[in-house]
Amino acid sequence: MYVIIGNSAAAVGAVEAIRRVDDRGPITLIAAEPYHTYSRPLISYYLAGKVTEEQMAYRPRDFYIQNGVKTLLGRKAEAVDTRARRVVLADGEGVAYQKLLIATGGRPFVPPVQGLDKAGVFTFTTMDDVKAMAKEATPGARAVVIGAGLIGLKAAEALIRKGLQVTVVELANRVLSAILDQEGAAIVQAHLEKQGICFLLNNTVTQVTGEERIKGVLLQDGQELACDLLVVAIGVVPNTAVATGTGIRVNRGILVDDTLCTSEADIYAAGDVSEGYDMVHGTWRVLPLLPNAYRQGEVAGLNMAGQVAKFAGGFAMNAIGLFGLPILTAGLAWPEGEGYRVLVRADEERQNYRKVVLKDDRVVGFILINQVDRAGILTSLIAAKTDVCGFEEGLLEPGFGYVHIPVELRHQRLLQGVGTGW
């Protein structure tokens, strides 16, 4: 009896993995949201009118039926009773498990700012969030977005496309500060400003004004902005609530070993709720990324079904497009400390930026803006910890490819595989 809490990438990865090994063991999937599995990153596309709700399905509508999964959707898992081996739902019902996966993802971090309970204030991570926001995002309205991260900027882009006036307030000194350096961020910010987004950096919202409804925001530097709609997009934190009061060890996220098992036997955790191994940093940390969530869910599923599978590790990687400008990043892109070599080729006018970071002759990170083709070769060099001595120069070529890689290594990769352990 497999039980999965959650209904996103990690949960789907687990279902697909379990069914590769065990085609009949009963699977029950519990999710607080009432929807069929959907792609969370697509909520900004939905807001911009680029996809319909129907098109947001992460797997076909009959996916769970085809895989023999019993779904309890719109049913919140409240707690795990590890002694009785059952999940307790909010309505009091219990669901027994033999193997349990916690894949509850992240929840938006909401700072303790006065007035965030007013109408017109939104977070932006779920289908319900975007549906509620879509109703109020009317052309001409004034929107403020707190946070110039991936979520904040995708929300800002969609709101501009809907004809709103958009100001983004960011505490850091640059946009996308988690993935871009100063130079890359400047290119992206200039591009977004051309599309009409206003930025207030080194600043944040300290108070929301208005009665029932938001009227404006007060900023740290004393300015006041009139505002009809506020998006809180500071970041996400692991949604570990269900592990509270159990023996499951939680740091920022749920701690797991390389089989994705938690500190409790037969209980696994995967995706944004867990702390996975970051092979670039060499530490265990929360890596809230969809590809990572799927891979962790898959490894957890295989182990739950009795196979021995190990998660070799992940690292930060992000693909984001903003008003047609693609940005692909991975690993460590602005290293601190010694022992790093940084290769850069920049052409700000053409919005081209290519930065590759090396340590001990290995690629440990990169930023590509605009010319992003074949970025995955660089990603695979990080994952495989390939010695790039002798072809470092090629790494900066916009057309970097296998032809730049020495013949033996090229043949090995193209004919036998890359050896990333993915």
Added chain:
Amino acid sequence: MRVTAREEYCAGCRLCEVYCAVSHSPYPADPVKAFRKSPHPPISRVLVEEQRPVSFALQCRHCTEAICVKACITGAMYRDPVTGAVRNQEERCVGCWTCILVCPFGAIRRDEQGKKVAAKCDLCAGAVEPACVKHCPNGALVVEGKGGGLKCM
């Protein structure tokens, strides 16, 4: 199944690119019409890499543990359960380029001519022999591993 290049036989003529583009155009049997009449110039899913004297064609390896399928944010990228080919359902693709970020072979291309979609080799969906292999004048492209892919990752 996948297509592999024999570097030493590749003349760098790029006919594989031409025929790949044609076979993925609205006029798969007619190169002239494919380039003249298609609403957008057709895009090749095979890429010839060249640095004289070396040249070779490269396309999707159809990995058994396909990271592009696992990483796809929309679920558009999938493995065809019948042929084993890794394919992109373009109507579900939003052109986020996560697949480009993870493909270790750099075998997925951006097609931005209409709706943005990831373009990749589909082994010519059901054809006896992929167009690139069929039209290579020098036998530099061969079909390998019929009946099951190799673990590439």
